[in-house]
Amino acid sequence: MTRSADAIVIGGGIVGMFVAWHLAKRGAAVTVLDRVGVGSGATSVQPGGVRTQWTAPETCRMALESRAFYDEAESVLQPPRSLEFDECGYAFIASKPETLAALQESVDRQRALGVPSAMVSPAELAELVPGLDPDTVCGGAYNARDGYFGRPAAVVTAVEQAARRLGTTVLVQEVTAIRRDRAQWTVRTGDGSELQADHVVLAAGADSAPLAAPLGLVLPVRPEPRYLFYSNRIAPWLVRPLCVFQDEHFAVKHLADGSVLAADLRLGLDGTLDENGWRDLVTWKARQLVPSLEYVRYPVMVAGYYDVTPDAQLIVGAVDGLPGLSVACGMNGRGLMLAPSVGRMVAEELLGEAGPVPETLSPHRFSGNRAFAGERQVI
Ligand SMILES: Cc1cc2nc3c(=O)[nH]c(=O)nc-3n(C[C@H](O)[C@H](O)[C@H](O)COP(=O)(O)OP(=O)(O)OC[C@H]3O[C@@H](n4cnc5c(N)ncnc54)[C@H](O)[C@@H]3O)c2cc1C
Numbered sequence: 130m131t132r133s134a135d136a137i138v139i140g141g142g143i144v145g146m147f148v149a150w151h152l153a154k155r156g157a158a159v160t161v162l163d164r165v166g167v168g169s170g171a172t173s174v175q176p177g178g179v180r181t182q183w184t185a186p187e188t189c190r191m192a193l194e195s196r197a198f199y200d201e202a203e204s205v206l207q208p209p210r211s212l213e214f215d216e217c218g219y220a221f222i223a224s225k226p227e228t229l230a231a232l233q234e235s236v237d238r239q240r241a242l243g244v245p246s247a248m249v250s251p252a253e254l255a256e257l258v259p260g261l262d263p264d265t266v267c268g269g270a271y272n273a274r275d276g277y278f279g280r281p282a283a284v285v286t287a288v289e290q291a292a293r294r295l296g297t298t299v300l301v302q303e304v305t306a307i308r309r310d311r312a313q314w315t316v317r318t319g320d321g322s323e324l325q326a327d328h329v330v331l332a333a334g335a336d337s338a339p340l341a342a343p344l345g346l347v348l349p350v351r352p353e354p355r356y357l358f359y360s361n362r363i364a365p366w367l368v369r370p371l372c373v374f375q376d377e378h379f380a381v382k383h384l385a386d387g388s389v390l391a392a393d394l395r396l397g398l399d400g401t402l403d404e405n406g407w408r409d410l411v412t413w414k415a416r417q418l419v420p421s422l423e424y425v426r427y428p429v430m431v432a433g434y435y436d437v438t439p440d441a442q443l444i445v446g447a448v449d450g451l452p453g454l455s456v457a458c459g460m461n462g463r464g465l466m467l468a469p470s471v472g473r474m475v476a477e478e479l480l481g482e483a484g485p486v487p488e489t490l491s492p493h494r495f496s497g498n499r500a501f502a503g504e505r506q507v508i
Contacts, residue, residue, distance in 0.1 A: 136159040136328040136479070137316050138342065139304045140168040143175075143464050144457050145332035146288040152328075155480055160324060161292070162316065164303035168285035168321065170334050171464065174433030176382070176390055177281030178371060179466040180219045181244045182272050185297075185426035186237050187487050189242045190464075191470040196274070196503045198469035213279030215385060218370035219505075220249070220257055222269040228375050232270040233472030248274040255369055260421035277371065279385030284465065304333075304502055307313060307340055307454075314453055322405035328479050335436040337444075337458040344393065346448055349495050350459040352434035354397045358411045358427035362387030367421045370379040373508050379414050380508055381422065389425050391415045394508055404430055435462040439495065440503025446486040447478055449493055455479050456492045460505055 136152050138145045141163030149159045155478065163169065179199060181192040184412035198205070199214060223229040232248065239246045251263035278284055289299065303319035307329060314329045331337040335352040342348075343377045364387055373381040378394040391411045408427055415422040436459055438444060457475050460467065477483035488494060489501045 133325045134158050134298070135326060136160075136330065137162060137314070137324055137326040138330045138332055139307075139316070140332060140333035140337070141289070141299060142166070142169070142170045142172040142332065142333070143285045143288070143468045144471055146285055146292060148330050148332055148457055148475045149297050149467040149472075150288050150292040150295070151472040151476035152479070153292050153297045155476055155482070156332060157328075157476075157480065159297045160326070161299045162299060162302045162304050162318065162324075163299070164301070164319070167299060168282060169290045171433050171436065171460075172285050173282065174357070174431055175281055175465050176269070176499075177278035177284075177465065178382075179214070179270065179278065180275035180371075182219060182221065182235065182239060182270060182275065182506060184238065185237065185489070185502060187489050188270060188442070188467070188504050189244055191443075191467045192463075193243060194470040194473070195467050199295060202284075202287065206287040206291045206316070208283060210280070210289070212283050212287060212417065213385060215279055216274055216276040217382075218257070218273045219373065219479070220254060220269050220271045220276035220350055220370045221373045222254060223267045223377055224265060224374070224376045225236055226267055229267040229269070232375070234373045236270050244269055244272065244396055245274055256333050258351050258372055258419060260419055262420070263302060266280050267397065275371070278465075281465065300439065304340060304406060307344065309344075309451065310497075328455065329356070330455045330457060330475060330479070332457040334458055335434065335462070337456060339490050341456070343450060344454070345366060346454075347494065347495075348444060348449065348456065348458065350436050350444060353437045355394075355433055355435055356392065356407060357395045357431045357433075358408060359429040360389040360391075360425045360427050361429065363425065367425070368419055372407060372419065374418050377418060379418060381415055381419060389415075389422065389427070391422075391427055410431060430458045435460075437461050440502065441505070443467065443471065443490050444492050445474060445490040446492060453479075461504065463507075
């Protein structure tokens with residue numbers, strides 16, 4: 130069976146759904162294909178963090194645009210219930226002077242772009258994070274406007290519902306091949322059917338790479354494991370902002386549902402410990418860094434994957450030599466907080482409403498001698 134659409138989006142994660150919504154808003158007939166269902170990949174694991182503190186100017190710009198969108202999201206997307214965004218703040222904490230100097234550089238750059246971040250002293254950090262010993266840290270960077278969605282899974286559902294109201298079709302189908310037939314794209318699915326469209330957007334996370342390879346397009350994106358540990362529900366609040374201890378590669382946050390989230394950002398990357406060993410390490414680090422977490426235990430471990438690129442920057446935009454094909458992958462752990470901007474850029478470029486996306490995000494930046502700084506404030 131062959132069907133047709135103006136645009137086919139491969140991948141129904143937060144990125145694919147924002148691409149679909151932006152295209153549909155501009156009048157395109159869109160079909161989204163996901164092999165498992167909307168929001169089933171990395172999007173199902175993310176705990177809802179949204180921040181604008183980054184090192185690369187283009188990341189800050191995308192984050193600011195997306196944050197502004199999320200401020201209005203409930204009136205624009207009209208979800209049946211609130212998405213519960215909480216401006217709890219993000220604190221990046223340094224225990225080494227050189228880390229503090231790097232944070233200062235980032236804050237200077239961020240402020241020039243309109244990000245309302247600021248440096249904070251050890252005493253100010255101790256006020257933000259009760260129990261933190263100011264003598265153990267050099268200071269940090271803080272943005273009170275960064276925050277968390279209390280219902281992170283509801284965000285992708287809200288975008289999906291809004292896209293469907295604009296006529297978008299969502300099919301649970303695995304894409305097995307993409308080919309260009311004359312002036313059209315044909316997408317083959319696992320049940321043997323084919324869909325045709327003028328435009329195809331690859332938004333399948335790290336799985337975009339094997340779909341692109343037969344077209345001669347090399348996407349250097351690969352899955353990298355990440356592990357989050359959760360406590361049972363605890364009241365009252367023990368930690369209000371999301372705290373990132375830069376030198377210890379550790380993050381902790383008391384979430385809206387009452388659970389404390391703790392993550393050692395290097396777990397699993399060296400392949401040494403098992404789940405219980407990691408749990409002990411996370412529990413110990415949390416207690417050392419934030420004494421108010423002394424009695425917290427973390428019975429639940431959740432595993433997921435970042436889709437990482439060599440420069441930790443996104444891969445977004447049209448593909449040279451393959452007209453009508455666009456890519457939106459390589460989110461490097463920040464898909465939720467950048468997807469509104471990514472979706473707009475892809476839709477506008479694809480429909481010819483705007484020029485190309487910045488070269489620093491281009492799918493072609495890895496070939497030749499075009500080296501870009503990439504993003505460094507990944508957690
Ligand atoms: C532990 C963890 C914590 C995170 N925390 C945050 C956070 O606080 N804030 C934030 O912004 N981001 C966070 N992220 C990152 C965020 O989850 C991702 O960047 C984002 O979900 C990526 O969305 P996506 O749509 O690109 O990919 P995905 O959500 O992975 O969606 C890709 C989809 O493509 C589908 N697919 C793949 N291959 C095919 C195929 N051949 N045919 C059809 N469908 C296919 C999959 O089924 C999947 O649904 C976190 C990630 C992890 C793992």
